[in-house]
Amino acid sequence: MRECIIKKEEADELDIVRLDGALDSYSFPRLETTLNGLRDSQRNRVILDCGGLDYISSAALGALIGFARRARENGGDLKLVRLSPKIYNIVELLGFHKILEIHSELDEAAAKFRNG
Numbered sequence: 001m002r003e004c005i006i007k008k009e010e011a012d013e014l015d016i017v018r019l020d021g022a023l024d025s026y027s028f029p030r031l032e033t034t035l036n037g038l039r040d041s042q043r044n045r046v047i048l049d050c051g052g053l054d055y056i057s058s059a060a061l062g063a064l065i066g067f068a069r070r071a072r073e074n075g076g077d078l079k080l081v082r083l084s085p086k087i088y089n090i091v092e093l094l095g096f097h098k099i100l101e102i103h104s105e106l107d108e109a110a111a112k113f114r115n116g
Contacts, residue, residue, distance in 0.1 A: 004024075005019075015043050021053070023055065028063060048081070049106060061091065064078060078101075083102060
């Protein structure tokens with residue numbers, strides 16, 4: 001598996017976190033540190049771009065749900081975009097598609113933040 005590269009950028013009131021590689025028990029703590037840093041800075045409107053994601057563990061998905069819940073409690077959310085069919089199937093199999101908001105494109109997720 002490829003090591004997960006995590007890149008963060010700000011787009012107005014949104015933060016976009018791009019993932020490339022495998023999000024497993026080794027790499028997830030780095031993503032968790034990034035997400036917690038955003039939350040600590042009161043940046044609770046986050047789009048997770050999964051376009052380059054090859055693998056995601058169920059533990060990582062569970063932690064993303066926890067971050068999404070905390071973000072929602074603070075008026076924000078965590079939206080996932082550009083999931084490959086393989087990654088989407090994992091999310092769906094675990095039933096997490098009912099909890100996490102998933103969009104096909106970045107612009108679509110950003111519009112949902114702007115339009116409520």
